[in-house]
Amino acid sequence: MPGNKxxxxxxxxxxxxxxxxxxxxxxxYEKFWLYRHCSSVQQRDRQAQKAGQLFSGLLAMxxxxxxxxxxxSMIFNxxxxxxxxxxxxxxxxxxxxxxxxxxxxxxxxxxxxAVLYRDSHAGxxxxxxxxxxxxxxxxxxxxxxxxxxxVLIHCKSKVDIVFPSIGIVFICTxxxxxxxxSKDCIQVQHNxxxxxxxxxxxxxxxxxxxxxxNDNLHMEIESQLRExxxxxAGKAPFSLPHLCNETALCTCPDTTICKVFQKGYILLxxxxxxxxxxxxxxxxxxxxxxxxxxxxxxxxxxxxKFKLQGVVFGPLLGATxxxxxxxxxxxxxxxxTSLAPSRQVFVMYYSYYIVLLPLMSVGAVIGTVIHALxxxxxxxxxxxxxxxxxxxxxxxxxxxxGMCYFSIVALVASDPRGLLNSLILSYSVLLIFxxxxxxxxxxxxxxxxxxxxxGKEEDNKEEQxxxxxxxxxxxxxxxxxxxxxxxxxxSYSHLSxxxxxxxxISFFLVLCNIILWVMPTFGAHPVFENGLERSFYGYSTWFxxxxxxxxxxxxxxxxxxxxxxxxxxxx
Numbered sequence: 139m140p141g142n143k144x145x146x147x148x149x150x151x152x153x154x155x156x157x158x159x160x161x162x163x164x165x166x167y168e169k170f171w172l173y174r175h176c177s178s179v180q181q182r183d184r185q186a187q188k189a190g191q192l193f194s195g196l197l198a199m200x201x202x203x204x205x206x207x208x209x210x211s212m213i214f215n216x217x218x219x220x221x222x223x224x225x226x227x228x229x230x231x232x233x234x235x236x237x238x239x240x241x242x243x244x245x246x247x248x249x250x251x252a253v254l255y256r257d258s259h260a261g262x263x264x265x266x267x268x269x270x271x272x273x274x275x276x277x278x279x280x281x282x283x284x285x286x287x288x289v290l291i292h293c294k295s296k297v298d299i300v301f302p303s304i305g306i307v308f309i310c311t312x313x314x315x316x317x318x319x320s321k322d323c324i325q326v327q328h329n330x331x332x333x334x335x336x337x338x339x340x341x342x343x344x345x346x347x348x349x350x351x352n353d354n355l356h357m358e359i360e361s362q363l364r365e366x367x368x369x370x371a372g373k374a375p376f377s378l379p380h381l382c383n384e385t386a387l388c389t390c391p392d393t394t395i396c397k398v399f400q401k402g403y404i405l406l407x408x409x410x411x412x413x414x415x416x417x418x419x420x421x422x423x424x425x426x427x428x429x430x431x432x433x434x435x436x437x438x439x440x441x442x443k444f445k446l447q448g449v450v451f452g453p454l455l456g457a458t459x460x461x462x463x464x465x466x467x468x469x470x471x472x473x474x475t476s477l478a479p480s481r482q483v484f485v486m487y488y489s490y491y492i493v494l495l496p497l498m499s500v501g502a503v504i505g506t507v508i509h510a511l512x513x514x515x516x517x518x519x520x521x522x523x524x525x526x527x528x529x530x531x532x533x534x535x536x537x538x539x540g541m542c543y544f545s546i547v548a549l550v551a552s553d554p555r556g557l558l559n560s561l562i563l564s565y566s567v568l569l570i571f572x573x574x575x576x577x578x579x580x581x582x583x584x585x586x587x588x589x590x591x592x593g594k595e596e597d598n599k600e601e602q603x604x605x606x607x608x609x610x611x612x613x614x615x616x617x618x619x620x621x622x623x624x625x626x627x628x629s630y631s632h633l634s635x636x637x638x639x640x641x642x643i644s645f646f647l648v649l650c651n652i653i654l655w656v657m658p659t660f661g662a663h664p665v666f667e668n669g670l671e672r673s674f675y676g677y678s679t680w681f682x683x684x685x686x687x688x689x690x691x692x693x694x695x696x697x698x699x700x701x702x703x704x705x706x707x708x709x
Contacts, residue, residue, distance in 0.1 A: 187429055190329040190429075193329065193332075193333070194329070195336060198339055198340040201341070202340045202344060205224075205227060208227055209344070222297045224348060228341070228344060231337070231341040231344070232304055234337060235341050236307065239311050239312065239338070240311070243315065246324065246327050249326050251325060252324060252325060252326045253324060253325070254323070254325050255323040255432040256321040257321050257322075257323055257427050257430070257432065259522075260320055260420075260423045260424070260427060260522070261320030262704070268412075268696065268700075269313055269317065270313060270317065272409045273309050273310075273313040275413070276406075276409055279402075279406040280305050280309070281306075282406065283302045284299055284303065285399040286396065287302075289390070289393070289395065316417065316420050320424060322427065323428070323431070323432060324427075324428050325429065325431075328429045331428050332428050335428070339425070342414045343418060346415055405660070408692065411693075412693060419530060422526055423523050426526075427522060430522075449638070450642075451642050453645055456650060459650050463490065463657060464653070467660070470483050471662065484561075484668050491565050492561065492565055494654075495571075496568060496572075498647060499568070499571055499572045501643040501646055501647060502576045503575055503579075504639070504643060505579045505583070506578055506579045509640075512636060527584060527697070527700075527701055531577050531581065531694070531698065534690045534691070534697060535690075535694050537691045538569060538570075538573055538687060538690070538694060539570050541665060541683060541684065541688070541691070542567070542569050542570050543566075544671065545562060545671050546563060546566050548671045549566075549670065549671075562670065576647065579643075583705035584704060647702050648702045648706065651696075652699060654695050655692060655695035655696050655699070659692050663684070666681070
């Protein structure tokens, strides 16, 4: 009996001890295998995504380097590499991009489960509207270019007509593609789609570079010809490069149609550079969204709408700044295009900026302080569109900031005591400060979570706890509703002034950036036409600086408008 009693527990202990470790090891092994299997799948997917991005990035880098080499060779050795050779290369790239876009529209996007997710932050209405606006202006530019080349067919080649025609087809197809598919998170043919997007980005970058260099040459010829006219009129006592013989070979005849084509081409030229940069930004977001899976809680249930309710002083002050800016711009253009522009027009132009820039800086600082007082949580979710907006704001601001520092060095080293020199020096310092404060305000606003009224959260809680509320007495229910109403009124009155001030500041800055975008876009370039920095750095050097910084400055103003509208709407 004792032996049996001892043996039974030992038997049960052995069986229990034998089974328990076996089950435990089996469970741990299954968990470890499942975790290893899932992690390996995720790791392979992540590695494939990085490999595809790396390969497509290398493709774009090689295309950009090849095109840059062609454009640089055309500038420095226009005998071996002509503008026609560059246009042939760009036409080949455009045709390749057109083939890929058509394949994406008719093939890739039509496959089952191709577009399961759409990025709600990508392709905002203002940026798609910019694509249509600048695209339409670029098409008009190509039409004027074709008409101008047709009138001067005796001294122009057929490439001057064929290249703009291909450009019209490319602009129309790309604008349609970006309008309808800028939000796509494509889930099929990842690598081919990435390569097609990067090829299109590289083509737009090269078109922007070609437009900037052509605009550079055009402005140089126009400025030197103006100085030649002043010289013959007795207004300029110094000698100039002999450029008349080269440009007079293919000049516009004294006909109305030719003058219209010429003026239209000059007027619409800046829109082409803006169109290329906007398309690059939209295409880059699409490239980042290839293969991206968006969870449901990342998708906003309600989209904020643009409303003018509750804002008075911002639109009023902004409209005043726009009207005064238009008057200053028209007077500046009339004076500068004359044979003997006075220095007073430059004093007027820079005085307008010196008054406006501090107001914009103060508004941006107040908005940043209000953001800090709100103590709202930052939106830390992954958002390629917002990341690109931040990069573009910081990068595009470097154009204006760089030109300002070059102007400061030139003025301090020469003579900053004159009236015009003092104004330009103040303008440069204020512009740097305004760009920095505005960037901080916009970036801080883009990273803030969207504002929701407290009443919506109360409604959600009431829907979830409706059963509990039915069981409450009438007295308890009335007390709870009274507390909720008081808390809502207190929260709304506490936050309304901050919301209102943010909207006023955002709208004011939107209008100010619009007028500061219009003035340099349509030909107001006092940084070159005042002659102070040009005489310090030399003609060619200052032209390179201006034509690198000026397009970036124009793009910065336009992109700031989009960021400020986003801050206004989310407020």
